[in-house]
Amino acid sequence: MTVPVRDEEMPVPVEQEGQGGNGDLVDGRLITIKQPYSIAAEQYRVLWTRVCQLMQDKTSYVLAVTSSIKSEGKTFTSLNLAISIARDFDEKVLLIEGDLKNPCLHEYLKYPPGFGLTDVLEGKIDINSCSIQLFEGRLSVLLAGKTAGNTSKLLSSHMMQEILNSARGNFKYIIIDTPPIIPMVDINIYYPIIDGILLVIQAGKTPRSVVKRALSSLSSSEKIIGAVLNEVESNYSKYYYGTRYSY
Numbered sequence: 001m002t003v004p005v006r007d008e009e010m011p012v013p014v015e016q017e018g019q020g021g022n023g024d025l026v027d028g029r030l031i032t033i034k035q036p037y038s039i040a041a042e043q044y045r046v047l048w049t050r051v052c053q054l055m056q057d058k059t060s061y062v063l064a065v066t067s068s069i070k071s072e073g074k075t076f077t078s079l080n081l082a083i084s085i086a087r088d089f090d091e092k093v094l095l096i097e098g099d100l101k102n103p104c105l106h107e108y109l110k111y112p113p114g115f116g117l118t119d120v121l122e123g124k125i126d127i128n129s130c131s132i133q134l135f136e137g138r139l140s141v142l143l144a145g146k147t148a149g150n151t152s153k154l155l156s157s158h159m160m161q162e163i164l165n166s167a168r169g170n171f172k173y174i175i176i177d178t179p180p181i182i183p184m185v186d187i188n189i190y191y192p193i194i195d196g197i198l199l200v201i202q203a204g205k206t207p208r209s210v211v212k213r214a215l216s217s218l219s220s221s222e223k224i225i226g227a228v229l230n231e232v233e234s235n236y237s238k239y240y241y242g243t244r245y246s247y
Protein backbone atom coordinates (compact mmCIF):
# COMPACT_ATOMS: atom_id res chain seq x y z
CA MET A 1 0.00 0.00 0.00
CA THR A 2 1.12 3.58 -0.33
CA VAL A 3 1.66 6.07 2.46
CA PRO A 4 2.17 9.65 1.36
CA VAL A 5 4.50 12.20 2.88
CA ARG A 6 2.52 13.66 5.75
CA ASP A 7 0.18 16.15 4.18
CA GLU A 8 -1.14 19.45 5.33
CA GLU A 9 -4.55 18.87 3.83
CA MET A 10 -7.63 18.89 6.01
CA PRO A 11 -6.02 20.40 9.11
CA VAL A 12 -7.78 19.47 12.34
CA PRO A 13 -7.22 20.56 15.92
CA VAL A 14 -4.51 18.56 17.60
CA GLU A 15 -6.12 15.97 19.82
CA GLN A 16 -5.40 15.98 23.50
CA GLU A 17 -3.98 12.51 23.41
CA GLY A 18 -0.58 10.95 23.58
CA GLN A 19 2.16 11.65 26.04
CA GLY A 20 1.08 13.74 28.98
CA GLY A 21 -2.26 14.45 27.33
CA ASN A 22 -0.83 17.65 25.88
CA GLY A 23 -1.13 17.86 22.11
CA ASP A 24 1.69 20.40 21.84
CA LEU A 25 4.09 17.82 23.16
CA VAL A 26 3.29 15.45 20.33
CA ASP A 27 5.96 15.10 17.64
CA GLY A 28 4.80 16.26 14.20
CA ARG A 29 5.73 12.86 12.77
CA LEU A 30 2.89 11.23 14.69
CA ILE A 31 0.44 12.06 11.94
CA THR A 32 -2.15 9.64 13.31
CA ILE A 33 -2.40 11.94 16.35
CA LYS A 34 -1.58 15.30 14.80
CA GLN A 35 -3.75 14.91 11.69
CA PRO A 36 -6.06 11.96 12.37
CA TYR A 37 -8.38 12.84 9.49
CA SER A 38 -5.67 13.42 6.88
CA ILE A 39 -5.21 11.15 3.90
CA ALA A 40 -1.86 10.02 5.31
CA ALA A 41 -3.44 8.97 8.64
CA GLU A 42 -6.21 7.18 6.77
CA GLN A 43 -3.58 5.07 5.01
CA TYR A 44 -2.59 3.50 8.36
CA ARG A 45 -6.21 2.49 8.97
CA VAL A 46 -6.31 0.98 5.49
CA LEU A 47 -2.97 -0.73 6.11
CA TRP A 48 -4.24 -2.27 9.34
CA THR A 49 -7.40 -3.52 7.68
CA ARG A 50 -5.27 -5.20 5.02
CA VAL A 51 -2.87 -6.70 7.56
CA CYS A 52 -5.82 -8.08 9.55
CA GLN A 53 -7.07 -9.85 6.44
CA LEU A 54 -3.70 -11.59 6.17
CA MET A 55 -3.49 -12.63 9.81
CA GLN A 56 -6.28 -15.16 9.48
CA ASP A 57 -7.63 -16.33 12.84
CA LYS A 58 -4.50 -16.16 14.98
CA THR A 59 -5.21 -15.20 18.60
CA SER A 60 -2.02 -13.12 18.75
CA TYR A 61 0.21 -11.83 16.01
CA VAL A 62 3.81 -10.62 16.03
CA LEU A 63 4.52 -8.33 13.09
CA ALA A 64 8.07 -7.22 12.29
CA VAL A 65 8.48 -3.98 10.34
CA THR A 66 11.67 -3.79 8.33
CA SER A 67 13.15 -2.24 5.19
CA SER A 68 15.96 -3.01 2.75
CA ILE A 69 18.22 -0.19 3.93
CA LYS A 70 18.17 2.43 6.68
CA SER A 71 15.88 5.47 6.86
CA GLU A 72 13.06 4.15 4.69
CA GLY A 73 10.45 4.84 7.37
CA LYS A 74 10.28 1.76 9.63
CA THR A 75 9.87 3.70 12.86
CA PHE A 76 7.42 6.17 11.30
CA THR A 77 5.34 3.26 10.00
CA SER A 78 5.53 1.11 13.15
CA LEU A 79 4.53 3.89 15.48
CA ASN A 80 1.75 5.40 13.39
CA LEU A 81 0.36 1.93 12.73
CA ALA A 82 0.47 1.03 16.45
CA ILE A 83 -1.29 4.29 17.37
CA SER A 84 -3.97 3.64 14.77
CA ILE A 85 -4.59 0.11 16.06
CA ALA A 86 -4.90 1.33 19.67
CA ARG A 87 -6.90 4.45 19.03
CA ASP A 88 -8.96 3.85 15.91
CA PHE A 89 -9.52 0.11 16.35
CA ASP A 90 -9.60 -0.01 20.19
CA GLU A 91 -7.22 -2.95 20.31
CA LYS A 92 -4.38 -3.68 22.72
CA VAL A 93 -1.01 -3.43 21.05
CA LEU A 94 2.59 -3.66 22.17
CA LEU A 95 5.22 -1.80 20.15
CA ILE A 96 8.77 -3.02 20.71
CA GLU A 97 11.80 -1.07 19.58
CA GLY A 98 13.79 -3.94 18.19
CA ASP A 99 16.47 -1.85 16.51
CA LEU A 100 18.90 -1.98 19.41
CA LYS A 101 21.86 -0.54 17.51
CA ASN A 102 20.07 2.58 16.34
CA PRO A 103 17.30 3.41 18.80
CA CYS A 104 15.29 6.56 18.12
CA LEU A 105 11.69 5.74 19.06
CA HIS A 106 12.08 7.78 22.26
CA GLU A 107 12.68 10.85 20.09
CA TYR A 108 9.34 10.37 18.31
CA LEU A 109 7.65 10.01 21.70
CA LYS A 110 9.70 12.80 23.27
CA TYR A 111 10.77 10.55 26.10
CA PRO A 112 14.30 10.41 27.49
CA PRO A 113 16.04 7.14 26.60
CA GLY A 114 15.63 4.89 29.63
CA PHE A 115 15.08 1.28 30.53
CA GLY A 116 13.77 -0.96 27.79
CA LEU A 117 14.17 -4.21 25.89
CA THR A 118 17.90 -4.72 26.57
CA ASP A 119 17.33 -4.26 30.29
CA VAL A 120 14.42 -6.71 30.27
CA LEU A 121 16.56 -9.19 28.31
CA GLU A 122 19.35 -8.83 30.86
CA GLY A 123 16.85 -9.45 33.65
CA LYS A 124 17.39 -6.01 35.17
CA ILE A 125 13.77 -4.91 35.06
CA ASP A 126 10.30 -6.25 34.41
CA ILE A 127 8.64 -5.33 31.09
CA ASN A 128 5.60 -3.84 32.85
CA SER A 129 7.77 -1.51 34.92
CA CYS A 130 9.53 0.05 31.96
CA SER A 131 6.98 0.14 29.14
CA ILE A 132 5.29 3.43 28.29
CA GLN A 133 1.49 3.35 28.49
CA LEU A 134 -0.51 5.41 26.00
CA PHE A 135 -4.20 5.62 25.11
CA GLU A 136 -5.34 4.31 28.50
CA GLY A 137 -3.00 1.34 28.27
CA ARG A 138 -4.19 0.15 24.87
CA LEU A 139 -0.76 1.00 23.46
CA SER A 140 2.33 -0.11 25.39
CA VAL A 141 5.72 0.89 24.06
CA LEU A 142 8.92 -0.89 25.03
CA LEU A 143 11.92 1.25 24.10
CA ALA A 144 15.30 -0.27 23.21
CA GLY A 145 16.86 0.45 26.60
CA LYS A 146 20.51 1.00 27.35
CA THR A 147 22.61 0.09 24.33
CA ALA A 148 24.19 -3.23 25.08
CA GLY A 149 27.35 -4.70 23.53
CA ASN A 150 26.33 -7.91 21.81
CA THR A 151 22.77 -7.16 20.78
CA SER A 152 22.55 -10.17 18.44
CA LYS A 153 23.33 -12.52 21.33
CA LEU A 154 20.74 -10.83 23.53
CA LEU A 155 18.05 -10.98 20.86
CA SER A 156 18.66 -14.63 20.07
CA SER A 157 18.54 -15.59 23.75
CA HIS A 158 15.80 -17.74 25.22
CA MET A 159 14.70 -14.68 27.22
CA MET A 160 13.56 -12.92 24.03
CA GLN A 161 11.32 -15.85 23.20
CA GLU A 162 9.95 -15.82 26.76
CA ILE A 163 9.20 -12.09 26.57
CA LEU A 164 7.25 -12.55 23.35
CA ASN A 165 5.42 -15.64 24.63
CA SER A 166 4.28 -13.79 27.71
CA ALA A 167 3.39 -10.66 25.68
CA ARG A 168 1.23 -12.81 23.41
CA GLY A 169 -0.94 -13.54 26.47
CA ASN A 170 -1.47 -9.83 27.18
CA PHE A 171 -1.58 -8.28 23.73
CA LYS A 172 -3.37 -9.39 20.63
CA TYR A 173 -0.94 -7.49 18.44
CA ILE A 174 2.80 -7.02 18.86
CA ILE A 175 4.72 -4.85 16.43
CA ILE A 176 8.52 -4.93 16.37
CA ASP A 177 10.38 -2.03 14.76
CA THR A 178 13.40 -3.97 13.52
CA PRO A 179 16.70 -2.95 11.89
CA PRO A 180 17.05 -2.73 8.10
CA ILE A 181 17.96 -5.95 6.28
CA ILE A 182 21.15 -4.51 4.73
CA PRO A 183 23.89 -4.56 5.99
CA MET A 184 23.28 -6.68 9.11
CA VAL A 185 20.38 -9.07 8.31
CA ASP A 186 19.48 -8.93 12.03
CA ILE A 187 15.91 -9.66 10.95
CA ASN A 188 17.01 -13.28 10.59
CA ILE A 189 17.41 -13.38 14.38
CA TYR A 190 13.77 -12.38 14.77
CA TYR A 191 12.60 -14.73 12.06
CA PRO A 192 11.75 -17.78 14.22
CA ILE A 193 9.74 -15.77 16.78
CA ILE A 194 7.62 -13.56 14.52
CA ASP A 195 4.52 -14.32 12.48
CA GLY A 196 4.81 -11.82 9.64
CA ILE A 197 7.08 -9.19 8.09
CA LEU A 198 6.01 -5.88 6.60
CA LEU A 199 8.59 -4.39 4.24
CA VAL A 200 8.76 -0.59 4.08
CA ILE A 201 10.07 0.77 0.79
CA GLN A 202 10.89 4.45 0.36
CA ALA A 203 9.14 5.53 -2.81
CA GLY A 204 11.33 6.91 -5.57
CA LYS A 205 14.54 6.44 -3.57
CA THR A 206 15.29 2.80 -2.89
CA PRO A 207 16.31 1.08 -6.14
CA ARG A 208 14.47 -2.09 -7.10
CA SER A 209 17.84 -3.92 -7.23
CA VAL A 210 18.49 -3.07 -3.58
CA VAL A 211 15.06 -4.37 -2.54
CA LYS A 212 15.74 -7.58 -4.49
CA ARG A 213 19.17 -7.98 -2.88
CA ALA A 214 17.68 -7.43 0.58
CA LEU A 215 14.94 -9.98 0.00
CA SER A 216 17.41 -12.55 -1.26
CA SER A 217 19.51 -12.21 1.90
CA LEU A 218 16.60 -13.20 4.14
CA SER A 219 16.73 -16.75 5.45
CA SER A 220 13.28 -17.16 3.93
CA SER A 221 10.76 -14.78 2.40
CA GLU A 222 7.79 -16.91 3.45
CA LYS A 223 6.75 -14.59 6.26
CA ILE A 224 6.64 -11.39 4.20
CA ILE A 225 3.00 -10.40 4.19
CA GLY A 226 3.32 -7.23 2.15
CA ALA A 227 5.09 -3.99 1.39
CA VAL A 228 4.37 -0.37 2.23
CA LEU A 229 5.39 2.17 -0.36
CA ASN A 230 6.34 5.03 1.91
CA GLU A 231 6.71 8.76 1.34
CA VAL A 232 4.85 8.89 -1.92
CA GLU A 233 4.89 12.52 -3.13
CA SER A 234 1.56 14.16 -2.38
CA ASN A 235 1.04 15.40 -5.93
CA TYR A 236 1.30 11.87 -7.13
CA SER A 237 -0.61 10.43 -4.20
CA LYS A 238 -3.53 12.81 -4.84
CA TYR A 239 -4.23 10.68 -7.86
CA TYR A 240 -3.01 7.37 -6.56
CA TYR A 241 -4.16 6.20 -3.19
CA GLY A 242 -4.62 2.58 -4.10
CA THR A 243 -3.28 -0.16 -1.93
CA ARG A 244 -0.53 -2.22 -3.41
CA TYR A 245 0.72 -5.35 -1.77
CA SER A 246 3.42 -7.65 -2.94
CA TYR A 247 3.36 -11.20 -1.74
Ligand SMILES: Nc1ncnc2c1ncn2[C@@H]1O[C@H](COP(=O)(O)OP(=O)(O)OP(=O)(O)O)[C@@H](O)[C@H]1O
Pocket: 003, 004, 005, 006, 029, 067, 069, 070, 071, 072, 073, 074, 075, 076, 077, 099, 102, 180, 230, 231, 232
Ligand atom coordinates in the same frame (compact mmCIF):
# COMPACT_ATOMS: atom_id res chain seq x y z
N1 LIG B 1 5.47 9.03 5.27
C1 LIG B 1 6.37 9.92 5.72
N2 LIG B 1 6.09 11.25 5.64
C2 LIG B 1 7.00 12.16 6.08
N3 LIG B 1 8.19 11.88 6.64
C3 LIG B 1 8.51 10.58 6.76
C4 LIG B 1 7.62 9.54 6.31
N4 LIG B 1 8.22 8.35 6.59
C5 LIG B 1 9.40 8.65 7.15
N5 LIG B 1 9.58 9.98 7.26
C6 LIG B 1 10.76 10.68 7.81
O1 LIG B 1 11.94 10.07 7.28
C7 LIG B 1 12.92 9.93 8.30
C8 LIG B 1 13.29 8.46 8.46
O2 LIG B 1 12.14 7.78 8.93
P1 LIG B 1 12.27 6.66 10.06
O3 LIG B 1 13.00 7.17 11.25
O4 LIG B 1 10.93 6.09 10.28
O5 LIG B 1 13.19 5.64 9.25
P2 LIG B 1 13.77 4.27 9.74
O6 LIG B 1 13.63 3.31 8.61
O7 LIG B 1 13.18 3.89 11.04
O8 LIG B 1 15.30 4.68 9.92
P3 LIG B 1 16.46 3.83 10.64
O9 LIG B 1 16.89 2.78 9.65
O10 LIG B 1 17.53 4.84 10.91
O11 LIG B 1 15.86 3.23 11.89
C9 LIG B 1 12.33 10.52 9.58
O12 LIG B 1 12.78 11.83 9.76
C10 LIG B 1 10.84 10.50 9.32
O13 LIG B 1 10.21 11.53 10.00
Ligand SMILES: [Mg+2]
Pocket: 074, 075, 076, 099, 104, 177
Ligand atom coordinates in the same frame (compact mmCIF):
# COMPACT_ATOMS: atom_id res chain seq x y z
MG1 LIG C 1 14.06 3.47 12.91
